[in-house]
Each structure stands twice: as C-alpha cells, then as structure tokens.
Amino acid sequence: xxxxxxxxxxxxxxxxxxxxxxxxxxxxxxxxxxxxxxxxxxxxxxxxxxxxxxxxxxxxxxxxxxxxxxxxxxxxxxxxxxxxxxxxxxxxxxxxxxxxxxxxxxxxxxxx
Amino acid sequence: xxxxxxxxxxxxxxxxxxxxxxxxxxxxxxxxxxxxxxxxxxxxxxxxxxxxxxxxxxxxxxxxxxxxxxxxxxxxxxxxxxxxxxxxxxxxxxxxxxxxxxxxxxxxxxx
Numbered sequence: 001x002x003x004x005x006x007x008x009x010x011x012x013x014x015x016x017x018x019x020x021x022x023x024x025x026x027x028x029x030x031x032x033x034x035x036x037x038x039x040x041x042x043x044x045x046x047x048x049x050x051x052x053x054x055x056x057x058x059x060x061x062x063x064x065x066x067x068x069x070x071x072x073x074x075x076x077x078x079x080x081x082x083x084x085x086x087x088x089x090x091x092x093x094x095x096x097x098x099x100x101x102x103x104x105x106x107x108x109x110x111x112x
Numbered sequence: 113x114x115x116x117x118x119x120x121x122x123x124x125x126x127x128x129x130x131x132x133x134x135x136x137x138x139x140x141x142x143x144x145x146x147x148x149x150x151x152x153x154x155x156x157x158x159x160x161x162x163x164x165x166x167x168x169x170x171x172x173x174x175x176x177x178x179x180x181x182x183x184x185x186x187x188x189x190x191x192x193x194x195x196x197x198x199x200x201x202x203x204x205x206x207x208x209x210x211x212x213x214x215x216x217x218x219x220x221x222x223x
Contacts, residue, residue: 103155
C-alpha cells in the first residue's frame with residue numbers, strides 16, 4: 001500500500017508565525033497535492049506538484065507556498081500564519097490521470 | 113470553469129435501506145470517476161471507481177453508474193449498515209493530473 005505520511009497530526013501556532021507542514025510518500029508517485037478541508041466546503045486544492053521542483057497553484061493558493069526538493073517530499077508553507085488558515089490540511093499523492101489518489105492522515109492546524 | 117456538483121449534501125436513511133448520491137461533472141474530457149469515503153477523523157479513502165468506457169461497476173453492496181451523455185454518475189449503497197455512516201466525495205479526472213472534487217455528502221444511517 002502507498003503510504004502518505006504527514007509529520008504532525010495537530011499543530012497550534014501563533015498569528016504571524018511561519019509554519020511548515022511536511023508530507024512524505026513512499027510509492028514513487030509523480031504527483032503530490034495539498035488540500036485544506038473545512039466544514040461544508042469539501043476539499044479545496046491549495047497547490048500541487050507533478051515533478052520535483054515543479055509546482056502549480058490550485059484554487060486557493062493565497063497565503064501559501066510549497067517546496068518539492070525531492071520526489072517523495074512535498075512541503076506546505078504558511079509564510080505568516082493567520083487565524084483564517086485554521087483548518088484541516090490534507091496531503092495526497094497519485095499516479096497520472098487521478099489514479100491511485102492516496103491521502104495522508106491530515107494535520108489539524110489551529111492559528112491563535 | 114470545470115466543476116463537479118454533488119447532491120444531496122446530507123442524506124439520512126434507515127439502516128437496511130438503500131442510499132444514492134449523485135454527481136454531475138462539466139468537463140467532457142473527464143474519463144475517470146472515483147468515490148471516496150471519509151469516516152469521522154480519518155482520511156478519505158477510495159471505495160470504488162469507474163472509467164468512462166464502462167457504464168456500471170459493482171463491489172458487494174456498493175455500485176457506481178455513469179451516464180457520459182448526461183455527464184452524471186451516481187453511488188448506490190444497498191442494505192446500509194451503521195459503518196456506512198461517513199462523508200462521501202465524488203470526483204472527476206482533469207487533464208492536468210488532478211481530480212475535481214464534489215463538495216461531499218454526509219450519509220447518516222439511522223438505527
């Protein structure tokens with residue numbers, strides 16, 4: 001089974017802090033994704049990457065950046081955390097064409 | 113733009129009855145349609161999927177149907193059980209590696 005591991009299950013950060021969320025997958029998937037999940041809003045794509053050092057903006061990239069230096073690792077960065085970024089963050093990886101989409105367990109981030 | 117509409121947002125059924133969740137997609141190039149189940153506090157997990165060259169697929173109590181002409185696809189769960197309670201997401205493939213997601217349906221199974 002593909003495993004997608006997110007480094008933290010719960011995080012509490014202060015407004016203005018720089019926050020790093022880490023995601024690692026172990027199945028050599030080309031594509032990796034960061035979503036945020038809020039009640040009633042489903043899964044909203046923040047950024048995705050289809051190759052090392054490649055990144056594409058998703059639907060809600062404002063306030064976020066990403067880094068993919070190695071194929072297995074995709075990091076989400078909140079440059080200056082704000083309270084409206086309090087959310088559940090889900091990482092996923094996949095094969096091409098949407099196949100094999102596998103999610104991590106999620107990081108619940110609270111910004112105070 | 114491309115989107116996937118999912119209905120209903122909440123569905124409450126009696127245990128043992130059937131549940132149907134419907135999705136409509138807009139991108140005629142979509143050719144892969146998975147369904148994910150997310151139990152409370154857990155990650156979404158794939159439960160069934162269908163490709164555009166197939167009209168129906170079954171796996172025990174769950175089935176998915178696809179109408180490409182109408183751009184509709186549906187999830188059918190028969191003989192519902194308490195463990196079916198979850199949020200279900202439909203999705204459609206997009207050309208640029210992604211899936212376009214529906215907003216989710218909260219399925220409640222009443223004892």
